[in-house]
Amino acid sequence: MDRVTGPAATAPRAVPPVAHQAPTAPAAASSGVHATARLVARRDGRGGTSLPVLESDGPLALRRTRGDGDEARVVLVGAMSGPLGGDRFAVRANVEEGARLRLTSAAATIALPGQAGGDAHYDVRVRVGDGARLRWLPEPLISARGSDLRVTTRVDVAPTATLVLREEQVLGRVGEEPGRLAGRLVLRVGARLVLDQEVACGPGAPGGWDGPAVLAGHRALGQLLVVRPSFAERPPAARLLGETACMVPLAGPAVLVTALAPDGLRLRRVLDSALAELG
Amino acid sequence: MTRAALLVLADGRFPAGGHAHSGGAEAAVRAGRITGAADLEDFCRGRLHTTGLVAAALAAAAALGVDPVALDEAADARTPSPALRGTARKLGRQLLRAARAAWPDAGLDALARTFPRGAHQPVVLGVTARAAGLDPRDAAYCAAYESVSGPATAVVRLLSLDPFDATGVLARTADEVDLVADRAVRAARAALTGGVDALPAASAPLLEIGAEVHTALPTRLFAS
Numbered sequence: 001m002d003r004v005t006g007p008a009a010t011a012p013r014a015v016p017p018v019a020h021q022a023p024t025a026p027a028a029a030s031s032g033v034h035a036t037a038r039l040v041a042r043r044d045g046r047g048g049t050s051l052p053v054l055e056s057d058g059p060l061a062l063r064r065t066r067g068d069g070d071e072a073r074v075v076l077v078g079a080m081s082g083p084l085g086g087d088r089f090a091v092r093a094n095v096e097e098g099a100r101l102r103l104t105s106a107a108a109t110i111a112l113p114g115q116a117g118g119d120a121h122y123d124v125r126v127r128v129g130d131g132a133r134l135r136w137l138p139e140p141l142i143s144a145r146g147s148d149l150r151v152t153t154r155v156d157v158a159p160t161a162t163l164v165l166r167e168e169q170v171l172g173r174v175g176e177e178p179g180r181l182a183g184r185l186v187l188r189v190g191a192r193l194v195l196d197q198e199v200a201c202g203p204g205a206p207g208g209w210d211g212p213a214v215l216a217g218h219r220a221l222g223q224l225l226v227v228r229p230s231f232a233e234r235p236p237a238a239r240l241l242g243e244t245a246c247m248v249p250l251a252g253p254a255v256l257v258t259a260l261a262p263d264g265l266r267l268r269r270v271l272d273s274a275l276a277e278l279g
Numbered sequence: 280m281t282r283a284a285l286l287v288l289a290d291g292r293f294p295a296g297g298h299a300h301s302g303g304a305e306a307a308v309r310a311g312r313i314t315g316a317a318d319l320e321d322f323c324r325g326r327l328h329t330t331g332l333v334a335a336a337l338a339a340a341a342a343l344g345v346d347p348v349a350l351d352e353a354a355d356a357r358t359p360s361p362a363l364r365g366t367a368r369k370l371g372r373q374l375l376r377a378a379r380a381a382w383p384d385a386g387l388d389a390l391a392r393t394f395p396r397g398a399h400q401p402v403v404l405g406v407t408a409r410a411a412g413l414d415p416r417d418a419a420y421c422a423a424y425e426s427v428s429g430p431a432t433a434v435v436r437l438l439s440l441d442p443f444d445a446t447g448v449l450a451r452t453a454d455e456v457d458l459v460a461d462r463a464v465r466a467a468r469a470a471l472t473g474g475v476d477a478l479p480a481a482s483a484p485l486l487e488i489g490a491e492v493h494t495a496l497p498t499r500l501f502a503s
Contacts, residue, residue, distance in 0.1 A: 184480060187356075196356040196480040206332075206481070207455060208325025212312035213303060214483045221484060238361050238491055243310070246491040251355035251364065258359065258484050 032086025032116045035060050039093040041072055041101040041132075048072070049099045060089060071100035076138060078107060083122055084114030085148060090123040093136075095161075097129040105138040108170070108264075111179055113146035119180075124153040126165075128227075133162040135279070140168035140220075140264050143202060147179030152186075155225075159190040159253070163227040164279050166271060170264040171201060171219045178202040178219070187254060189227055194252035197223075215260065218244065220267035224257035226278045231255060236278075245270045247278075284411040287381065288404075289421045291428065296373035300366065301433030301501035302326060302426065306489030308437045309496075316444040319434050323427040323452055327459055329483040331426025333357050334401040335419040335463035336478045340470045341405020342418035347390055347398060353475035354399035360487045362494035364399075366503040372397030374404060384410030419463040423456045433501055 035058035044050040049072035056062050061077040076091070083089050095101045111120060122141075128134045143149065157163050167185060171178035180202035187195040199221065201209045208214060215221065235249035245259035257274040261267035287293060304322065307313045313322055337350050358364045375397070379387045386406050390398060397403075401422050408418035431445040462479070469477035490503060 186476075186480075193352055193356045193475070195359065196353065196476075197359065197482045198480040199482055199484065206324075206328035208321050208323070208328055211321030211325040212307045212318055213322045213325030213486050214329060216312050216485055240488075240491060240495065243492070244485070244488055246360075246488050248359050248361055248487075248491060250359055251352075256359045258487055260484055260488070 032084060032088060032114060032118075032120065033058055033082065034088045036090040036092060037062055037076070039074060039091070039103075041093075041095045041099040043096065043098040049101060060091065068102075071102055071133075073102045073104075076103065076105040078105070078109060081110060081112060082114075083109070083120035083149060084112050084116070085120055086114050086116030086118045087120040088123075089121070091125070093124075093126045093134075095126070095128045095132045095134045098131045099129070100133045102135040103137065108139045108142050110142045110144055110173075111147035111149035111181065112144050113148070113179070119148040119150055122149060122151045124151075126153070126155045128155070128157045128161040128163055130158045130160045132158070134164070136163070136165040138166070140170045141181075142170045142173060142264075143179040143181040144173055145177045145179055147181075148204070149179065149181055151181070151183040153184070154186045156188045157227045159232075160229050161227070162229070163225065164275070165225045166222065166275070168220065168222040168264065168267055168271070169199070170267075171221075180204045185223060185225070187225060187227070189252050189254065192252055194227075194250050194254050195225065195256065218260035218262060220261045220264045222257075222259045222261075222267045222271050224271050224274050224278070225254060227254040229253060241270055241274060247274060281412070284382075285413055285417045285421070288407065288411060288413070288417075289424060291432065293377060295377045296370055297425065297429060298432075299501060300370065300429060300503045301437065302429035303486045303489050303493075303503070304430035304433045305437055305499060305501045306493040307485070308434065310489065310492070312485070313434060313438070315438070316440060316448060319431060319440065319445065320448045320451060323430055323448055324455065325483055326430060326486065327423060327426050327452060327455055329481040330486060331423050332459050332463060332479050332481050334422040334426060335459055336466040336470075337399065337401035338405040338408065338418040338422040339415040339464045339467035340475070340478060341402045342408045342413070342415040343405075343467050343471050344409070345467070345470055345475070347402050347406060348393065349475050350402045350405075351394065351398050353478055354402060357480050357482070358399075359482075360490045362490040362503065363487065366490070367399040367401075368397035370400035371403040374400055374407065378403065378407040378410065382407065382410040386410055415467055416460060416464050419460040419467070420456070423459045423463065427452050427456065437500065
């Protein structure tokens with residue numbers, strides 16, 4: 001599988017880096033690539049969804065594909081490898097009132113070590129407005145040996161909106177030790193904080209990360225987060241999806257599937273069956 | 280107030296119901312993930328740096344006077360498993376009963392009124408530390424130490440592990456308990472001005488999943 005073997009850790013970037021200095025970047029930041037992709041989905045008034053803002057930036061390319069009914073579809077295409085150490089990637093998406101959007105990605109994202117050194121950050125912020133629906137289903141994030149990446153995903157969802165969001169982390173390519181990876185996922189529904197979860201793993205992470213309380217040797221970890229207004233009244237009951245996966249109602253109108261698996265393929269199988277049921 | 284209050288609060292015999300819980304160790308033993316002292320040590324380290332750190336930061340923040348309602352919501356958001364949320368509230372209720380008897384205090388009374396079904400245990404622990412005249416660091420130490428001492432004691436019963444080996448695990452993780460308590464207090468101070476988002480959210484997937492596996496069992500030695 002291409003997306004598992006991926007580019008070699010030392011491969012040059014496929015496209016020369018174009019530095020897009022984010023205005024908020026700290027002065028002391030390293031010389032990595034700074035890129036922010038932006039996306040706004042809006043009801044077009046004819047029963048569909050338009051994309052008045054669709055801004056690619058450097059390695060983050062957004063492509064509109066054929067939609068389905070009232071749903072606009074966007075694919076995030078990595079136009080070069082990375083993030084590499086020192087890079088600062090960001091995605092900002094706003095799904096406005098009543099709009100429908102599905103976002104996927106063309107391939108896995110592979111965190112690699114960089115010449116610039118230091119850690120890389122990938123920061124995703126998403127807003128889903130009243131009555132809107134967002135399905136955010138990117139391919140996995142693979143943490144290659146020697147990489148050091150912090151991923152933060154903050155999602156604000158209106159109480160009348162629907163969200164389906166999948167995150168998958170694969171620790172190392174086939175047979176490879178992982179890099180260091182820290183991921184934080186924060187969900188607010190209206191004003192209420194519903195989920196704030198951070199997982200840190202790989203060399204340099206706090207002790208016990210691969211032990212019996214945390215990952216116990218599993219190399220793929222995933223979450224499926226579903227927010228739906230009807231869950232406020234009738235949340236699905238907690239249940240097990242095998243020995244290392246479960247579906248639980250959160251303290252709010254949301255359900256979280258947490259799954260561990262030996263590899264990315266088996267992880268996807270568990271999340272796909274949960275998605276078919278909840279999505 | 281007296282420093283010895285810390286010993287009273289941290290004592291495993293303090294009647295707050297903790298002895299009935301294994302901190303996820305029973306589920307890990309049943310799944311074959313803990314078979315001896317080495318696994319127990321790895322388990323304790325993992326728990327300490329995840330839910331232990333979060334509990335310590337919540338307790339320190341409550342002891343500093345951060346709003347318990349905001350802290351309780353932050354604790355809910357950091358505890359996806361409904362089984363673990365239920366356990367945390369039950370332990371909070373039991374601790375509050377013992378704390379009000381030991382250190383009568385208006386803050387504890389207010390907490391009981393605001394949360395008739397119980398607040399998350401670390402939040403109660405922090406307010407209790409404050410009532411007992413202890414400082415946020417003491418509250419953080421209590422929570423961090425409890426995150427490793429609970430499983431270590433439980434595994435002695437679950438595996439007939441030599442109690443000397445279990446105590447050895449606690450001694451070897453002691454310097455990491457120091458680090459976690461330090462981090463927790465720094466985060467709690469940040470939360471005083473920056474809100475509860477400044478608190479850590481470190482999670483342990485297998486503790487979450489294991490708690491749901493455990494709660495579905497017909498018979499078990501420990502409640503969680």
